[in-house]
Amino acid sequence: MKFSAREDIAAPIGTVFESLSEFESFERAALRRGAEVTRTDNLGAPAPGMTWKTRFPFRGRTRHLTAELVRYDRPEVMEVRSQSTGLFGTLTIDLVQLSPRQTRMHLHLDIRPRTFGARVFLQSLRLAKSTLTRNFKMGVSKFARSIEARPGA
Numbered sequence: 001m002k003f004s005a006r007e008d009i010a011a012p013i014g015t016v017f018e019s020l021s022e023f024e025s026f027e028r029a030a031l032r033r034g035a036e037v038t039r040t041d042n043l044g045a046p047a048p049g050m051t052w053k054t055r056f057p058f059r060g061r062t063r064h065l066t067a068e069l070v071r072y073d074r075p076e077v078m079e080v081r082s083q084s085t086g087l088f089g090t091l092t093i094d095l096v097q098l099s100p101r102q103t104r105m106h107l108h109l110d111i112r113p114r115t116f117g118a119r120v121f122l123q124s125l126r127l128a129k130s131t132l133t134r135n136f137k138m139g140v141s142k143f144a145r146s147i148e149a150r151p152g153a
Contacts, residue, residue, distance in 0.1 A: 001110075001111045001112075001122050001125060001126065001129070002108070002109065002110050002111075003107075003108075003109040003132070003133055003136045004106065004107060004108045004109070005106075005107045005136060005137045005140040005141075006104065006105070006106050006107075007104070007105050007140055007141055007144040008098065008102060008103070008104050008105075008144075009102070009103045009104075009105055009144045009147055009148055010101060010102060010148045011101065011102075011103060011147050011148055011150075012097075012100060012101055012103065013075045013076075013095050013096075013097040013103045014075050015103075015147065015150070016075075016095055016103045016105060016147055017074060017075035017076075017078075017095060019146075019147045019150070020078060020093060020095075021046045021072075021078075023046060023050065027039070027052070030054065030056070033056075034056060034057060035054050035055065035056035036054060036055040036056070037052055037053075037054045038052065038053045038054070039051070039052055040052060040053055040066075046069070046072055047069070047072055048069055048070055048071060048072050049068070049069065050068065050069040051066065051067065051068045051069075052066070052067045052068075053065070053066050054066075054067070063084055063085070064084055064085065065082055065083070065084040066082065066083055066084075067080055067081070067082040068080065068081050068082070071092075075095060076094065076095050076096070077092070077093065077094055077095070078092075078093045079091065079092045079093070083114075085115075085118075086113060086114050086115035086117050086118030086121070087111055087112070087113060087114065087118045087121075087122075088111070088112050088113075088114055089109065089110065089111045089112070090108075090109070090110045091107065091108070091109050092106075092107070092108045093105065093106070093107050093108075094106040094108075105140075105144060107140055109136070
């Protein structure tokens with residue numbers, strides 16, 4: 001199952017990339033939503049090899065997910081691969097500088113099943129694909145507007 005979104009952000013590409021690199025803020029946001037997040041690497045600065053383990057409730061069950069930052073090409077590309085029981089996902093973020101104060105952000109999320117149970121689970125999500133896509137795009141848009149609202153953006 002694939003999701004994608006594109007947003008133009010009224011901020012320099014470096015500012016957008018730095019906002020996307022604030023992994024601690026994403027960890028805190030997940031904690032506020034009821035997830036348990038543990039960073040499992042020893043890297044001091046964002047770089048390929050950063051890893052996380054998370055636990056979160058979803059559809060009445062506790063799910064476990066591991067994620068790894070596999071590509072970190074400042075300031076254009078970031079890629080995170082994740083896997084959970086039966087699912088494998090890749091989130092790719094591409095940034096393109098349109099002008100010194102305008103950046104286009106492309107997000108691509110690809111989720112693939114690894115087991116029969118995961119295949120059934122994804123099939124049930126396909127029934128709500130339009131709603132999920134709309135929510136995904138709204139979340140990306142909200143994040144883009146939050147970057148624009150930051151001082152110095």
